[in-house]
Structure formats: C-alpha cells, structure tokens
Amino acid sequence: MADTCVMHRILINSLKDAWSTTSFASEDVAFFAQKLTIDEARKGLMGLSFTLLCLLGAESLLFAHSGLGSDARTTCLLLAALSIHIMVSARAIRDIRSLYLLGTTLLIISGTAFVLLAHNSGSFSFALFASITLLFMVVPLVPWGLREAVVVLALIYGTFTLSTWGAHKNFDTQTLWSLQFIMFGAGIISLALVMRNTCVRKMDIRTRFELEQANRKMMQLSNKDPLTGAWNRRFLNNVFSKKTAEWHAADTMYHFAYLDLDDFKPMNDTCGHDFGDEVLRCISQMFYAALKEKGYMIRMGGDEFALLFTSDDPQKLIKSTLRDIQKAVVTPAQCQKMHVRMSVGVASIPPGINLSQEAVYRAADAALYDAKERKEQFTDHANIVRQILSQDDDRQFSVA
Numbered sequence: 001m002a003d004t005c006v007m008h009r010i011l012i013n014s015l016k017d018a019w020s021t022t023s024f025a026s027e028d029v030a031f032f033a034q035k036l037t038i039d040e041a042r043k044g045l046m047g048l049s050f051t052l053l054c055l056l057g058a059e060s061l062l063f064a065h066s067g068l069g070s071d072a073r074t075t076c077l078l079l080a081a082l083s084i085h086i087m088v089s090a091r092a093i094r095d096i097r098s099l100y101l102l103g104t105t106l107l108i109i110s111g112t113a114f115v116l117l118a119h120n121s122g123s124f125s126f127a128l129f130a131s132i133t134l135l136f137m138v139v140p141l142v143p144w145g146l147r148e149a150v151v152v153l154a155l156i157y158g159t160f161t162l163s164t165w166g167a168h169k170n171f172d173t174q175t176l177w178s179l180q181f182i183m184f185g186a187g188i189i190s191l192a193l194v195m196r197n198t199c200v201r202k203m204d205i206r207t208r209f210e211l212e213q214a215n216r217k218m219m220q221l222s223n224k225d226p227l228t229g230a231w232n233r234r235f236l237n238n239v240f241s242k243k244t245a246e247w248h249a250a251d252t253m254y255h256f257a258y259l260d261l262d263d264f265k266p267m268n269d270t271c272g273h274d275f276g277d278e279v280l281r282c283i284s285q286m287f288y289a290a291l292k293e294k295g296y297m298i299r300m301g302g303d304e305f306a307l308l309f310t311s312d313d314p315q316k317l318i319k320s321t322l323r324d325i326q327k328a329v330v331t332p333a334q335c336q337k338m339h340v341r342m343s344v345g346v347a348s349i350p351p352g353i354n355l356s357q358e359a360v361y362r363a364a365d366a367a368l369y370d371a372k373e374r375k376e377q378f379t380d381h382a383n384i385v386r387q388i389l390s391q392d393d394d395r396q397f398s399v400a
Contacts, residue, residue: 018198021145022096024206032212033205037143040201041099042090044142048103049087051138052110056080059131063117071120075113082106103142104152111135111156115163129182132160136186140193143201149194153187225299227277228284236298236306240357243296244349247310251351254295255314256360258368259283261303262341262375262383271335279340282328290321306364314346319382343371346386353389363387 021037024030056076063072086102093099114131139152160183164176223235247254261267261279268276283305287297295309311317326340345368347360355363364387371385 014195014199015146017202018146018195020147021143021198021202024202029206029209032209033202036205036208038094038096038099040143041096042093044144045090045099045103046087048138048141049083049090049106051141052106053080053083053087055131055134055138056083062130072117075117079110079113082109100142100144100148103144104148104155107135107139107152108155108159111159112163115160119163129179132179133182133186136183136190139190140197143197144194145198146191146195149191153190157183157187225284228281228299230284230288230297230299230305232299233301236296236308237357239296240308243308248349248351248354252310253348253350254310255307255346255348256364257307257309257314257318257344257346258300258364259305259307259318260343260368260372262343263338264303267335267338270338271332275332275335279329282325283340286321286325286328290317290324314348315382315384315386318344318346318384322382341375342382343368343375344382344384345369345371346384348386348388350388350390355389360389363389 021041022030022033024033056079060073060076063076083106086106090099090102093102111132114128114135118128135156136153139149144152160179164179223232223238224230225232244254261283264276264279267279280299280303284297284299287305287307291297291307291309294311295307298306298308300306307318309317322340322342329340331338345364345366347363347367349355349360367385367387371383375383
C-alpha cells in the first residue's frame with residue numbers, strides 16, 4: 001500500500017513537472033531557463049520541419065506507388081515548401097509561444113492535407129495510414145510541455161475524426177475504427193515521450209543552474225578577500241584590461257588609485273586587532289557603496305587597497321567616502337586620539353591613452369609614494385596626490 005502511494009505521488013509530481021516547459025518553482029531558475037528553452041524549442045521545430053521534409057519525400061514515392069496520382073505529389077510538394085519556410089522562419093523567432101504555434105500549424109495543416117487526400121481518393125490507403133501514424137510520432141521532436149502536446153494531438157485527432165466520421169459514407173467502418181486505434185495508440189506513445197523528455201530536460205536545466213550557481217560562488221570565493229569582502233588581486237588582473245577598454249570605448253576617463261591606511265600598526269597595537277579588522281571592513285563597505293556601478297574596490301594586502309573606477313571628480317569621491325568612514329568607525333575609549341586617515345595615489349587615464357596595466361600601477365604607486373612623503377605635514381583626513389597620464393608618460397600633477 002505504501003509503495004502504491006509513493007508511486008502515485010511520483011506520477012502526480014512528474015505530471016505537474018512535465019505540464020509546462022517554462023514553469024519552475026524558483027524565479028531564478030525560470031529566468032535562467034528562458035533562453036535555453038527558446039533555443040531548444042527552435043532547434044526542435046527545425047528538427048520537426050526537416051524530419052517532415054524527409055518523410056514527405058519518401059511519402060511522395062509511396063503515394064506514387066499506391067496510385068494516388070498527381071494530387072498526392074502536389075500535396076507533398078506544398079507541405080515540403082511549408083516545412084522549408086518554417087525551418088527558415090524559426091531562426092528569426094525569439095518567442096517560445098510563436099515557435100510552438102508554428103509547430104502546431106505545420107502539424108495541423110499536414111494532417112488536414114492527408115484527410116483531403118483520403119476524401120479525394122475515396123479510401124484510406126496504406127500510404128495514408130503510414131502518414132497519419134508518422135504525423136503523431138513526430139510530435140515529441142518539438143520540446144514542448146505536456147500541455148502543448150495535448151493540445152496539438154487533440155487538434156490533430158479532432159481534425160481526423162470529425163472529417164472522417166462526418167463523411168463516414170466514403171469510408172468503411174473497419175477503416176475508421178482502425179484509424180481511431182492508430183491515432184489513439186500513437187497519441188499515447190507520443191504523450192509518454194513528451195512527458196519523459198520534458199522531465200529530463202527540466203531536471204537538466206535545474207542541474208545546470210545549480211552548477212552555474214556553484215561555479216559563481218566558487219569564482220567569488222577565489223576572487224574575494226575573506227576579511228573585507230573586497231575583490232582581490234586575481235580579480236583585478238582578470239578584469240583590468242577588459243573594463244578599461246570598455247570605458248575608453250565609451251570615451252570615458254578612468255582612474256586607478258592606491259589607498260594606504262596611515263599608522264595602521266599603531267592602531268592595531270593600541271586599539272586591538274579586532275578594531276583594526278573592523279576598520280578594514282568599514283573601508284571596503286563604504287567604498288563599495290560609493291562606487292556602486294562606477295568601479296571596483298580591491299584589497300591589495302594588509303592595509304592597502306586599490307580602486308579602479310570612473311568619476312568626473314575622483315578626489316571628491318575619495319574625500320567624501322573617507323569622511324563617511326570616519327563618521328562610521330566607533331573608536332574605543334583607549335584610542336580616542338587616533339583617527340582613520342589615508343594616503344592616496346591616483347593615476348587618471350584619459351580616453352585614447354593606451355597604457356599597460358603595469359604602467360598604470362607604477363604611476364599610481366608613484367603618486368602614493370609622494371603622498372606618503374608629505375603625510376606628516378598634511379593635516380586633512382584625505383592625503384591625495386593625483387597624476388593625469390599621457391601617451392608619452394608626460395605626467396601632470398594635481399595635488400589636493
């Protein structure tokens with residue numbers, strides 16, 4: 001009894017899962033599956049059209065052998081032209097419902113054409129029986145769900161049944177019942193195949209989604225600093241060339257900045273390493289919020305960070321963020337005299353200036369060195385030295 005209940009539950013769940021190709025429990029999976037489903041539907045429709053094209057070529061020879069005459073050959077020729085047209089049209093369609101509609105149209109028109117041939121000849125020959133059977137059997141070639149397959153098969157079945165029983169005087173009873181048996185049996189087999197294929201396909205999509213999510217998490221873990229959540233050097237090396245090329249293609253100046261936290265060791269010694277870690281996390285979070293879509297925050301190691309970003313006024317952005325960091329950091333009682341201050345070296349690269357990643361690094365590092373040299377005399381919380389680079393490395397200094 002328990003086994004029966006389990007099998008019944010499995011069958012019900014399989015039917016629910018196979019009912020539609022686009023319905024998933026998670027919206028994220030549904031979004032991920034959207035493009036895959038459309039691509040598979042397009043390939044399936046093209047496969048259906050090509051299969052029918054091949055079958056029509058064989059059937060035209062079978063019809064000629066059966067003596068159905070020129071009408072059968074003309075019908076096969078027209079259906080072949082329709083199959084080619086749908087095969088070509090499927091390449092340009094981006095909507096899954098339109099693809100399903102094209103597949104349904106091709107099958108219904110083909111079925112109607114075979115019925116008209118039967119009426120014209122006055123009997124269902126072996127060739128027509130074979131055509132009808134094959135028409136039902138090719139339905140699973142399109143990766144639609146059970147819902148769409150039921151509609152398609154019901155339309156084909158209804159077309160044949162109404163047209164033949166409505167003119168039952170033209171056909172003998174045994175032929176009509178044989179046709180019913182063939183359609184019913186072929187329909188059940190087709191639905192079973194559609195159900196199985198849909199379940200397997202959706203399971204594959206879920207597995208691919210989970211694998212992609214796992215890969216993304218692994219990628220983030222390998223490219224993120226575990227303490228601060230900022231990107232690391234590996235990520236910077238991977239993204240630098242691509243992102244800077246995108247910004248220059250959009251005629252946008254980009255900036256690369258080195259940030260060094262002043263007196264970090266005394267801060268750790270006086271306030272404790274937990275406070276030092278909290279300061280590093282706060283720096284990362286504040287700059288991440290300030291940059292948003294403008295660029296990236298990278299932890300280079302220890303108390304050194306880097307920024308790769310775009311901004312009309314990079315110095316203002318850095319100053320404003322450092323001011324927010326000072327307000328956000330809660331200083332312990334034993335180190336009230338200590339403040340979060342940074343020395344910053346910024347290299348700005350205008351559009352059209354093509355410099356290597358190493359050259360940009362060296363320029364920002366040189367600017368940082370200049371900032372650190374004067375930090376004892378600099379009283380502001382943001383000690384920034386900026387260098388605007390040119391192709392011949394003619395640097396113009398702008399000190400804030």
